[in-house]
Amino acid sequence: MRITKRLAVIGGFVCALGLATLASAQNEAQQFPVATKTLKNGMKVLVQSDHSIPNVALYIFYRIGSRNEHPGTTGLSHFFEHMMFNGAKKYGPGDLDKVMEANGGENNAYTTQNTTVYQDWFPRSALPLIFDIEADRIQYLQFDPKKIASEREVVASERRLRTDNDNGGLLDEQLWATAYIAHPYQWPVVGWMSDIEQWTMDDLKHHFEMGYAPNNATMVVVGDVTSDEIFQLCEKYIEPIPTHAPPPPVTTIEPEQLGERRLVVHKPAELPLLMIGYHVPKTNDPDFYALNILRTVLFQGESSRMYQRLVDKDQIALDVSAFVQPSFDPTLAIVVAQPKQGIDPAKCETAIYEELDKSKSALISDQELEKAKNIRLVEFYHEMRTINGRANTIGTYEVFFGDYTRLFDAAKNYSAVTKDDVQRVAKKYFGANNRTVATLIPDNEGKAKQ
Amino acid sequence: MRTVNYFAKALLAACLVFVFCAAGSAQTLKLPPHEKIVLKNGLTLLVMEKHGVPIVSFSAIVKTGSAADPAGQDGLATITAGLLRKGTQKRTAQQFAGDLDFIGGSFDAGADTDYTTISAEFLTKDIDRGLDLFTDAVLHASFPQAEVDKLLAQSIDGVKASKDEAEAVLGTYYAGYLYGAHPYGRSGGGDELTLKRIQRDAIVKFYSANYVPSNTILAVAGEFNPAELKKKLEDAFGAWPAKSAPPVAIPVPSAAKGKRLLLVDKSDATQTYFEIGNVGVSATDPDRVAIRVVNTAFGGTFASILNTALRIDSGYTYGAQSFFQQQKVAGPFVIGSFTKNETTVPAIDLALKVLDDLHKNGLTQTQLDTAKKYIKGQFPPRIETSGQLAGRIASNEFYGLDDNEINQLEAKIDAVTLDSAKQIIAKHFPNENLVFVLIGKADEIRPAVKKYAATMDERKISEPGFWPPVK
Numbered sequence: 001m002r003i004t005k006r007l008a009v010i011g012g013f014v015c016a017l018g019l020a021t022l023a024s025a026q027n028e029a030q031q032f033p034v035a036t037k038t039l040k041n042g043m044k045v046l047v048q049s050d051h052s053i054p055n056v057a058l059y060i061f062y063r064i065g066s067r068n069e070h071p072g073t074t075g076l077s078h079f080f081e082h083m084m085f086n087g088a089k090k091y092g093p094g095d096l097d098k099v100m101e102a103n104g105g106e107n108n109a110y111t112t113q114n115t116t117v118y119q120d121w122f123p124r125s126a127l128p129l130i131f132d133i134e135a136d137r138i139q140y141l142q143f144d145p146k147k148i149a150s151e152r153e154v155v156a157s158e159r160r161l162r163t164d165n166d167n168g169g170l171l172d173e174q175l176w177a178t179a180y181i182a183h184p185y186q187w188p189v190v191g192w193m194s195d196i197e198q199w200t201m202d203d204l205k206h207h208f209e210m211g212y213a214p215n216n217a218t219m220v221v222v223g224d225v226t227s228d229e230i231f232q233l234c235e236k237y238i239e240p241i242p243t244h245a246p247p248p249p250v251t252t253i254e255p256e257q258l259g260e261r262r263l264v265v266h267k268p269a270e271l272p273l274l275m276i277g278y279h280v281p282k283t284n285d286p287d288f289y290a291l292n293i294l295r296t297v298l299f300q301g302e303s304s305r306m307y308q309r310l311v312d313k314d315q316i317a318l319d320v321s322a323f324v325q326p327s328f329d330p331t332l333a334i335v336v337a338q339p340k341q342g343i344d345p346a347k348c349e350t351a352i353y354e355e356l357d358k359s360k361s362a363l364i365s366d367q368e369l370e371k372a373k374n375i376r377l378v379e380f381y382h383e384m385r386t387i388n389g390r391a392n393t394i395g396t397y398e399v400f401f402g403d404y405t406r407l408f409d410a411a412k413n414y415s416a417v418t419k420d421d422v423q424r425v426a427k428k429y430f431g432a433n434n435r436t437v438a439t440l441i442p443d444n445e446g447k448a449k450q
Numbered sequence: 451m452r453t454v455n456y457f458a459k460a461l462l463a464a465c466l467v468f469v470f471c472a473a474g475s476a477q478t479l480k481l482p483p484h485e486k487i488v489l490k491n492g493l494t495l496l497v498m499e500k501h502g503v504p505i506v507s508f509s510a511i512v513k514t515g516s517a518a519d520p521a522g523q524d525g526l527a528t529i530t531a532g533l534l535r536k537g538t539q540k541r542t543a544q545q546f547a548g549d550l551d552f553i554g555g556s557f558d559a560g561a562d563t564d565y566t567t568i569s570a571e572f573l574t575k576d577i578d579r580g581l582d583l584f585t586d587a588v589l590h591a592s593f594p595q596a597e598v599d600k601l602l603a604q605s606i607d608g609v610k611a612s613k614d615e616a617e618a619v620l621g622t623y624y625a626g627y628l629y630g631a632h633p634y635g636r637s638g639g640g641d642e643l644t645l646k647r648i649q650r651d652a653i654v655k656f657y658s659a660n661y662v663p664s665n666t667i668l669a670v671a672g673e674f675n676p677a678e679l680k681k682k683l684e685d686a687f688g689a690w691p692a693k694s695a696p697p698v699a700i701p702v703p704s705a706a707k708g709k710r711l712l713l714v715d716k717s718d719a720t721q722t723y724f725e726i727g728n729v730g731v732s733a734t735d736p737d738r739v740a741i742r743v744v745n746t747a748f749g750g751t752f753a754s755i756l757n758t759a760l761r762i763d764s765g766y767t768y769g770a771q772s773f774f775q776q777q778k779v780a781g782p783f784v785i786g787s788f789t790k791n792e793t794t795v796p797a798i799d800l801a802l803k804v805l806d807d808l809h810k811n812g813l814t815q816t817q818l819d820t821a822k823k824y825i826k827g828q829f830p831p832r833i834e835t836s837g838q839l840a841g842r843i844a845s846n847e848f849y850g851l852d853d854n855e856i857n858q859l860e861a862k863i864d865a866v867t868l869d870s871a872k873q874i875i876a877k878h879f880p881n882e883n884l885v886f887v888l889i890g891k892a893d894e895i896r897p898a899v900k901k902y903a904a905t906m907d908e909r910k911i912s913e914p915g916f917w918p919p920v921k
Contacts, residue, residue, distance in 0.1 A: 052502060052834075053830035053831060053834055054479075054830055055827075055830045055831055094753070094758070094762060097751075097752045097753035097762075098753045098820070101751050101752070101753050101820050101823070101824045102816070102819065102820040102823055102824075103823060103827070104823045104824055104826055104827015104828065105824075105827060105828075106751065106752070106824070106827075106828055107752075121828070121831065122827060123826075123827040123830075126827070149765070150762075150763070150764065150765030151765065152765070153765030153766070154761055154765050154767070154768055155768075156790070157721065157765075157766070157767050157768040157788070157789065157790065158768040160720050160721040160788075160790060161617070161721065161768055161788065164720050164721075165615075165616065165718075165719060165720060165721055166615055167614050167615070267718055268717055268718040269614050269718075270610040270611060270613050270614050270912065271607065271610055271611045271614065300551070301547060301550070301551035302543075302547035302550075302551070303544070303547035303548040303550070303551040303552075304551070307547075308544065311604075312543070312544070312600075315600060315603070315604075318604055318607050318608055318611060338611055340603070340604070340607045341607050341610060367552070370552070371551055371552045371554075374552060374553060374554040375551065375554045376554075377554060377573075378505075378553075378554030378555075378573060379554075381503045381504070381505055381573070384503055385502060385503045385505065385834075385835045385836075386831065386834050386835060387831070387834070388831065444717075444912070
């Protein structure tokens with residue numbers, strides 16, 4: 001058993017930036033230490049006490065997602081996320097939600113390419129109950145064929161909602177499927193519809209055994225608790241769960257992309273849509289910070305270069321944005337532009353490339369660099385202002401950077417980014433050979449099918 | 451998109467905000483103290499200190515919203531709000547964006563049916579610069595013609611883009627079909643035709659008539675020295691010239707009689723999106739707390755009666771919920787869900803059956819107790835941040851609700867009994883009289899859904915406007 005109590009404080013981030021030190025000094029309440037403990041079975045637990053509201057946010061991050069799947073069983077991680085609410089031994093089908101709500105709690109979960117994350121939000125009075133529920137479902141999940149059949153339908157409905165009947169979701173799916181030819185990021189988290197319809201009971205059981213080991217999970221608890229009481233609850237409920245082998249490592253490395261890839265989707269639509277994906281490194285990479293600064297300068301706020309160019313000056317797009325999600329393996333930075341009606345998406349494409357080229361051929365300004373750093377600071381505060389935001393952020397740093405204390409180095413790391421770094425990453429990652437361009441073209445008469 | 455996580459159990463949080471606006475946690479829940487000051491020019495200031503992170507949140511309400519849009523110019527209040535930051539007496543739109551982004555500030559303005567909201571947040575250390583930006587936009591917007599043209603063109607395309615997503619426009623069709631000519635039936639953001647009619651003159655007129663101190667509430671919450679902040683606010687807003695705004699009269703809507711159905715054809719839909727309901731209650735209805743309790747049990751949580759039937763037990767849908775949207779006068783009551791084309795009828799039949807059962811059987815003691823505990827347990831995170839608090843005290847002030855709206859809620863929730871719930875159901879949950887709006891593939895579902903209503907209307911989603919059709 002290993003217990004470490006760190007006095008790493010949220011305020012540390014602020015001081016490191018040399019900003020708002022006065023405000024943070026005034027504010028003792030902001031300084032919440034994180035206590036950590038690794039249970040005998042390998043699960044790491046992180047606790048941050050905050051008594052400002054009588055509530056608790058509890059997150060469990062399992063390091064299993066669609067990257068651990070295979071053709072034929074795509075979407076299993078996400079399906080599992082659903083099944084984890086459908087009954088175990090002590091809390092049978094339907095009981096989990098009923099009992100949790102009857103005690104003032106609620107829950108949710110999300111699945112990504114990399115992780116499956118369970119979230120509970122509840123008044124502190126429900127603390128022992130939540131641990132009882134979590135321990136029950138980690139160990140004794142039921143596999144009732146009737147429940148599986150009905151949940152299959154729910155997941156299919158979710159897929160129709162977010163992908164098949166959503167132009168953005170549909171184009172995004174096609175983009176990943178084209179940008180990756182070897183690595184598992186090529187298939188959708190929700191799964192291909194034919195896989196959703198055909199997983200077998202064996203597939204499900206195997207996936208559960210593989211992914212849901214305590215040593216493959218990290219728990220984060222933030223709110224009206226003490227670390228001692230959480231560690232005691234963990235000893236009682238979580239520690240007895242036996243450890244076993246985690247999912248086998250994902251060994252496939254996506255080969256370097258050697259030329260631009262393009263795809264077109266024709267479907268009935270009011271407006272076209274454009275997405276451009278560039279291969280960028282995994283989250284835990286030294287270029288993470290410079291890439292984030294570049295993204296901020298180019299895409300964030302109405303003063304950003306892309307907004308100024310496409311939305312304000314040329315008036316060819318309704319909006320333009322870019323995002324990268326946390327990842328264990330090299331991923332995509334995706335640019336999304338919503339062209340105005342009657343505008344050829346190619347026009348938006350050209351404008352985006354021209355702005356990217358400017359960030360390669362000349363350094364960004366001092367003012368832009370400082371603005372980007374200020375925006376990152378404010379975003380940090382936004383994540384830190386709720387118990388829920390802190391649980392998610394602490395967990396994300398622990399899981400994707402391998403150490404939650406990296407959260408407290410973020411300011412230093414952003415501070416260290418120079419204009420040259422920004423130019424370097426612009427040149428390194430945003431070339432034509434490294435991009436996949438996806439376009440949705442409205443086809444309201446079904447002409448393209450003929 | 452990939453940034454959207456695949457939530458197992460999303461219950462449309464945006465809607466639920468309306469449902470759960472009231473509750474109290476057992477021992478501790480209380481609205482933090484705040485001060486109300488009315489300046490000589492009539493501006494109402496609400497100031498609340500709230501520590502946690504060094505952020506100051508502004509939430510202003512201009513007591514005129516899209517319900518006051520002139521007929522045929524739906525979207526005027528929304529466009530006016532959207533233009534506040536797009537050019538002022540001393541800043542161009544670009545300068546405003548540059549100054550705002552440089553300090554990592556946020557500034558959002560938009561119109562609801564009842565009022566316009568302008569919210570902004572800044573770091574405490576940037577309060578002077580933030581306040582300068584905020585007052586510049588709210589008091590000194592200049593509405594440059596080029597920016598007016600730009601925003602109108604973008605908004606028209608924005609309406610079209612939203613029609614590519616049935617879920618995004620379902621509520622607008624529903625409000626239009628339910629309320630008809632009543633102001634609550636209009637599209638707050640306008641539509642492809644009404645936006646084309648809006649001229650700069652009308653915007654300037656709307657702004658100068660309604661953006662006046664006596665018609666405005668400004669709530670500020672966050673980390674600051676209250677005495678210093680009050681002085682700053684008085685300096686910034688004291689010179690705003692006093693003027694009275696035209697009163698907004700929103701007639702009390704009458705509930706729909708009988709049954710009618712609007713089918714909106716979206717030819718590529720593989721899923722039918724539906725809303726069913728009638729006119730509900732106002733934000734100040736004396737039964738509002740009891741209604742929230744009953745609706746929480748009926749359709750306000752994951753394990754609610756409705757979601758249990760349509761999702762958990764049958765697998766018809768990813769989610770089903772109900773809510774009362776409480777506005778100045780009676781807002782809509784909505785039962786909403788979606789299901790694949792083939793199960794459209796069984797899913798709607800089931801939704802109607804559980805509504806019918808609610809009337810026949812009422813709630814069980816367990817359902818009632820769960821709803822009470824759930825509302826209380828989930829309330830504290832709803833007033834956790836300075837932004838949430840500023841927004842809440844501003845809207846309470848607008849509706850004339852005092853702090854007891856929160857401070858006495860637990861007692862009011864506890865007072866709901868099975869018998870009073872039964873009365874609430876009979877009085878406020880529709881049964882015989884229902885309006886249906888469906889967006890889906892008409893050719894596949896038309897024949898089967900005719901049975902729900904004697905009157906059935908139909909239009910294509912690509913036709914400009916929502917409902918009623920524009921002549």
